Amino acid sequence: MTTFTMKFQFPEQLTPAQARSTFYWTPHDTGSFTTRLRPRLGLFGPVKPANADLVRLAVLVYAADRSVARRANGASWSRRDLHLDVPVTEPAPWQATQARWEALLGFLSGDSWSLAFRRARLPAEPVSPYRYPGAERVVLLSGGADSAVGALLSQHELGSRRQLLFSHVGATNIAPLQRDIATRITALTGAADLPHQQLRFSRNSKQPGGHPFPDERSTRTRSLLFLALGLALASIEEIDLHIPENGFASLNLPLSADQRGSVSTRTTHPYFLDELSQVAAASEAHAPVTNPLAAMTKGEMFTRTGELIGAHAASEFLSSTHSCGHTGHRSHGYPVMSHCGVCFGCLLRRASFSASGITDRTTYLNETGDPNLAVYLRNNSMETALRGFLTRGVRPADLLSLTLPEHYPLAAAKALIERGTHELETLIR
Template sequence: MITLVFNEDHTQLPAASENTIPVQLYGLPSAERADVSAIGSPALERIKRLGVEITTQSMDFLSIALAVTAADTFVRREDSEDGWTRAIRIALPLAEPDRWRNVSKRLASAFHFLSGDIWEFDFKEGGTLTPQPYRRRDRYQLIRLRGLDSVCLFSGGLDSAVGVIDLLKDGRKPLFVSHSYKGDKTKQDSVAEALDGRFARFSINAHPISANSETDISMRTRSCNFIAFAAVAAGALQEINRLERVELIVPENGFISINAPLTSRRIGSLSTRTTHPYFISSIQEIFRAVEISCEIINPYQFKTKGQMISECKDQSTLKAVVDQTVSCSHWKRSNQQCGYCVPCTIRRASLLAGNINEVNEYQYPDVTRVMTEPDKRDDLMALCIAISKRDSRNIPLWVSESGPLPADKIDEYSKVFTGGLEEVEAYFRLVGIL
């Protein structure tokens, strides 16, 4: 088992060893400690700009999420016994450790579902306190929260664009929460500039910095940080607007959210669960237990991506921003969407279903070329296999292979899954793959 030990003060951290990774929380690596990694350095500054003191619970959950992200980044899967499953212990000081000790097993279970790893949490006294907020008299540019009524994840992707467009068209006044990674931020800014309505934006970059050059890139826990940022924002919104409860909106189409394995070999490493209903419900239960007052909602849980696009409440705005959105799982490698990964394929199928054209220059604009390249065609082949088995397989059982689903909603989950496959099939037939 690898132990990650966290502290704001690098002098309180143990030396790095084969089974110990010291991590400075909410800071940058010190020149005095070359063996210390770091995470969360921009976070406290960003939180202060909310202009209101956030709850201790949401601050502690942010610390937990950052610790999990650090472990997910700094512990390489290839070094584990089976090349995938890692055994990770988190030694983390919190402001209210007793509150979180009561749910530590639930946290371990939720993150096991999310990442496939074995987690153990050791919460200690002395954690990071909520930072004192900046005031307008301090001449800092604060985020304008007054009058806002909800929080919405805003990634720069196509689903999140539809989500924020629909919210604004409904007259809602959301606070958009984002990861502020450099490439993502550019896309987010471009989409936000085209929006019409009352909203504000809050972004944080987790900014993990490893003491070693080699890190893991699977990043199965990325949604945890996103939700933690949103919980911080929701607490601030609740405080300043005296709201009883804040909606935390996760706009994700149901096909991707369920992410049922397209083939039997995709149940493990290729089956991500970042917004799976079971993970979301697990985090919601933890929030209730620790009294974080926000309700996580995915209004598109039973919509395909094509339905999201065709039913978007402001088609002109959607058409104006579609080329600024990103769906690709590979795009950061070349700053260009590949055009053939599963997310790209679903994107292209959904735009066909929604009758929206884009002028994006994909790396492979003609996906039929990919079918001739064995090192690239795996995703397309998996989708073809799934389509071929759609009419012969037990769909409720199939969609449940990625994780437990509520029995009373299984027909709806099955319908959105088959609907997603039908959209991809229509696209494949158009381009000549089928």
């Protein structure tokens, strides 16, 4: 078992054991993270204390996930045993929900988690005035097509009323794209006031003093931090949080009979969002989380966008988003924000353009004909797995493995999956 904790003051001398097991989130830029945000979240405004606790839990989960390699004995998805010592303001409600948090984190990442909650001794920090009064909801804007469509449809629904777009910035190259999408939504909807809050938060590659962290790149828990930060903002005026994601990908259908949770992250899975809302509320945090696109395929989302703003504008808007799950093409001389064209995110994107009839203006690396990319693209391609998935079809055992919440009818999930697989078949035959 690997154990981690979080502290708020950097020691005068950091031992190797402390460097391996402790993340330092200090009031100054001397710790383990790159961010302007401090442990009390005063930058956001008067955040509800339990929501600041939730952010600290999510930061610790994310940092631990990044710092323990999965690749053991040749298995790239080995199950890890992780223990976290989590600082919170009032331990009692968190201790009462401990088992549920452990199970939820296991569902999200596929690991075994154990948690201990202790009373935090937090450093003082200034609390900024809240800058977005009157916003009716917070919408997470990642830079992907789904979040962009969700934010567009949400603003169209609100009309002249206000929403707040919130973006987590892990790598700085995504930040300009997020700002561009927010600007496009403002222009397309005629919104008089569409605030967009971006926040960079990433674990450093090294501890202060030079001790390097291991770097596991498969992090399935990063979006939990995105959700927790969004809920912290939403807690100030107790408004809802929207995390838009197409329902087909959210169901996380297995690509083969012996795989589970292999299509995409489980962060927007209906069970995960339901349980997160319930267990966070039981821990006294503000936690109404909704996926407004849960009943739609990605192709249906693209079609709805075309109906709303016109096919040409939809083509430009959707093509400006980013869906690729890989960044390794930068080592081959291509910008990190390029689209490989062969990962699951790219294949689903291409199929959605095809199914909706909207012109795809995206440049995909697999269409460049560059022979230097052949091995890279072949090693990262999901096309063979998807072709096998489509050939064998969805089996009853696949549906039974979905872990749906009680209110989600299996028939509705089956119908959604059938529509989603039909869209994939327009690209992969």
